[in-house]
Amino acid sequence: MIFDAHCDVLMKLWLNRSLSFYDSKKLHVTLQSLILTKSKVQCFAIYIPEHVPEEVRFTAALEMIDLFFEKIIARFPNMKFVQTKADIDALSEHEIGAMLTLEGCEAVGKNLVKLKTLLRLGVVSVGLTWNWANSVADGAWEERGAGLTHFGKEVVRQLNEMKRWTDVSHLSERAFWDVIEIAQFPIASHSNAHFLCGHPRNLRDEQIQALIKKDGVIGITFVPYFLTEKPKQAILTDVLRHLEHICSIGGARHVGFGSDFDGAEETTVGLENARCYENLINELQKRYSETEVERFLFRNFYERLPQ
Numbered sequence: 001m002i003f004d005a006h007c008d009v010l011m012k013l014w015l016n017r018s019l020s021f022y023d024s025k026k027l028h029v030t031l032q033s034l035i036l037t038k039s040k041v042q043c044f045a046i047y048i049p050e051h052v053p054e055e056v057r058f059t060a061a062l063e064m065i066d067l068f069f070e071k072i073i074a075r076f077p078n079m080k081f082v083q084t085k086a087d088i089d090a091l092s093e094h095e096i097g098a099m100l101t102l103e104g105c106e107a108v109g110k111n112l113v114k115l116k117t118l119l120r121l122g123v124v125s126v127g128l129t130w131n132w133a134n135s136v137a138d139g140a141w142e143e144r145g146a147g148l149t150h151f152g153k154e155v156v157r158q159l160n161e162m163k164r165w166t167d168v169s170h171l172s173e174r175a176f177w178d179v180i181e182i183a184q185f186p187i188a189s190h191s192n193a194h195f196l197c198g199h200p201r202n203l204r205d206e207q208i209q210a211l212i213k214k215d216g217v218i219g220i221t222f223v224p225y226f227l228t229e230k231p232k233q234a235i236l237t238d239v240l241r242h243l244e245h246i247c248s249i250g251g252a253r254h255v256g257f258g259s260d261f262d263g264a265e266e267t268t269v270g271l272e273n274a275r276c277y278e279n280l281i282n283e284l285q286k287r288y289s290e291t292e293v294e295r296f297l298f299r300n301f302y303e304r305l306p307q
């Protein structure tokens with residue numbers, strides 16, 4: 001069973017309405033690949049591309065949610081919309097859970113009603129920023145590196161109140177520490193260890209340990225830039241190095257995977273698309289016990305679902 005905390009299929013379906021989720025060669029994650037790898041839960045991020053003008057971003061988010069229900073849930077009877085642990089428990093053997101997440105509050109602007117609306121439509125996890133600054137906080141590439149804004153703190157409190165994950169992936173370091181102070185359910189859906197790859201998107205050991213202390217989870221991502229400082233040569237073993245490092249600093253029960261499939265064109269050798277989870281599972285089984293493998297692939301994320 002696999003719980004993958006991040007992919008960008010919805011953005012691709014939104015940009016190109018002719019793609020079929022069933023088996024399109026242009027997608028890393030398809031229904032066929034999820035069936036083949038016995039995936040149990042796939043998170044689908046709502047990510048609004050940078051070129052979309054501010055005033056239509058919320059509409060774009062609603063359109064992605066519409067595509068999620070029309071082209072994924074309604075079309076394929078074995079894809080089930082899930083939001084809670086109970087929803088996942090209720091899945092039959094051949095059913096796959098599909099979760100909605102938000103990557104960056106750009107779609108919400110400075111409007112809490114828009115955020116609450118997305119949460120009521122079923123978004124279970126909210127990434128506060130993408131790489132730049134927005135009304136909530138600064139992203140990892142914003143030179144200013146500021147923390148949460150007053151509105152950003154309201155956003156996190158809203159997520160606490162409605163029992164949703166606050167996703168720290170893409171945040172500036174300062175905003176990360178602000179979130180750690182107030183978020184009840186922090187996770188990092190797709191981030192790696194800064195110790196092994198010094199990219200601003202990755203988390204330093206102190207940050208990983210702070211997430212562990214708050215009972216959060218870190219989803220290791222397969223994007224080459226975040227795995228190694230020589231991204232052209234990223235291979236599956238790099239994912240295992242990040243996993244081992246996070247385990248070595250106390251994260252064995254707090255680490256999972258957030259592939260970021262369909263989020264970047266560049267891929268890692270051996271992990272080119274969701275089918276390749278098979279390769280990862282084979283390598284994990286050589287190195288870890290059955291219980292550990294199950295935790296990394298599924299249970300660590302599943303158990304931290306706040307509702």
Ligand SMILES: [Zn+2]
Nearest residue numbers: 103170190263
């Ligand atoms: Zn991302």
